[in-house]
Amino acid sequence: MMRIAVIGAAGRMGKNLIQATVDAEGVELGAAIVSPNSSLLGADAGEIAGVGKLGVSLVSSLADCVADFDVLIDFTTPALTVANAAFCAEHNKAIVIGTTGLDDEQKSALTTAAEKTQVVFAPNMSxxxxxxxxxxxxxxxxxxxxxxxxxxxxxxxxxxxxxxxxxxxxxxxxxxxxxxxxxxxxxxxxxxxxxxxxxxxxxxxxxxxxxxxxxxxxxxxxxxxxxxxxxxxSSRMTFAKGAVRAAAWLKDQPAGLFDMQDVLNLK
Incomplete structure (x- = not known):
């Protein structure tokens, strides 16, 4: 069972990702991260997402939940995504990235992270x-x-x-x-x-x-x-479902940089 961490868990995309994780087979929600300034810290991630209590409390950083997940799903901002990818590479965690707007230097940083861990990076997970x-x-x-x-x-x-x-x-x-x-x-x-x-x-x-x-x-x-x-x-859920599918696919993959064409065997 792949344990998924969702960062930005209280946002629109984060809530969809939590729901998609709950609905999918072979994965479970292991961790949920929000801003350190969030008033929701400590709340149950499932209740915030409207899917019922899951027993996963919202925390303020990856370091707070590093033992609780196998793969991180990240739809945040370019700078934060690069930092999260480096963290995952250092701690042997896979990462699925749907963040857009990365420049060439930031994309190069993802390539570096992929030398140590599994990375799926795609501008659209649908x-x-x-x-x-x-x-x-x-x-x-x-x-x-x-x-x-x-x-x-x-x-x-x-x-x-x-x-x-x-x-x-x-x-x-x-x-x-x-x-x-x-x-x-x-x-x-x-x-x-x-x-x-x-x-x-x-x-x-x-x-x-x-x-x-x-x-x-x-x-x-x-x-x-x-x-x-x-x-x-017509719904962000289509992106969330694709990201969760990518997270489950990474379970049997070696370190490397992949995209959704790899996940869907379209290459």
Whole structure:
């Protein structure tokens, strides 16, 4: 039985992760961490998440519960995630990371942690999104350079990074299939007299509004037709279920850096 720790347990995503852990087979909630300043410290994590008493009290740090979990699920912030990954590597704990907005240096730190422990890092834990990534790669390979590629994404008003990590990953997958470097061909938004579109650019458009959980649409367009590959999430539970699935999958894996394509055997 894999014992899962959830950090940010009192937040919206944390509560979904606790519920997904309770609902899943082969795993159990071992620990739940909140901010050191939280008024909920000491409360039962299950009661806070609305799933009933679990006998797991909210604590303020990983050090407070290091003996109580095998794998940490982290959907926090880039700097905190990097620190948590280093802690897990030092204490032989696996980690599943759904945090977005990490820069290249922070991603490199995750690679370093993965030399000592099992790490799943993916910008989107949804099974549907990861199937979509596979479809995007196939579409790009077949359609080639004759089709213009545009990525449109929408999220709730509170999301702090833009474009979303999922949108960027979609762009990376398409660029890789087309033999391009996304850093060189990406165009983020358009305004003013910018001239006609270049053939090999990949465009990104971002919408932030209301309570949109997450919507992504990738256009492949040419003269006479347009193909759209779309994924819409209506609940954070889809991300939570995927993260818990990844945590359970890590039980039999060696140290290394994995993503959801590995978890779902899509590679």
């Amino acid at each position: 099974v549907g999104v990861n199937l979509t990534l596979k479809l995007l790669s196939l579409a790009a390979e077949i359609l080639g350079d004759e089709y213009d590629v545009e990525v449109v994404e929408a999220h709730h008003r509170h999301k702090v990074d833009s474009p979303s990590g999922t949108a960027l990953r979609m762009g990376e997958v398409v660029a890789e299939a087309l033999g391009r470097d996304l850093k060189e061909c990406a165009v983020y938004g358009r305004e003013g007299q910018i001239g006609p579109r270049t053939q090999k650019e990949i465009g990104f458009e971002t919408i932030r509004a209301g309570d949109v959980v997450g919507e992504h649409s990738v256009w492949f367009a040419t003269e006479g037709e347009r193909i759209e590959i779309v994924h819409k999430a």
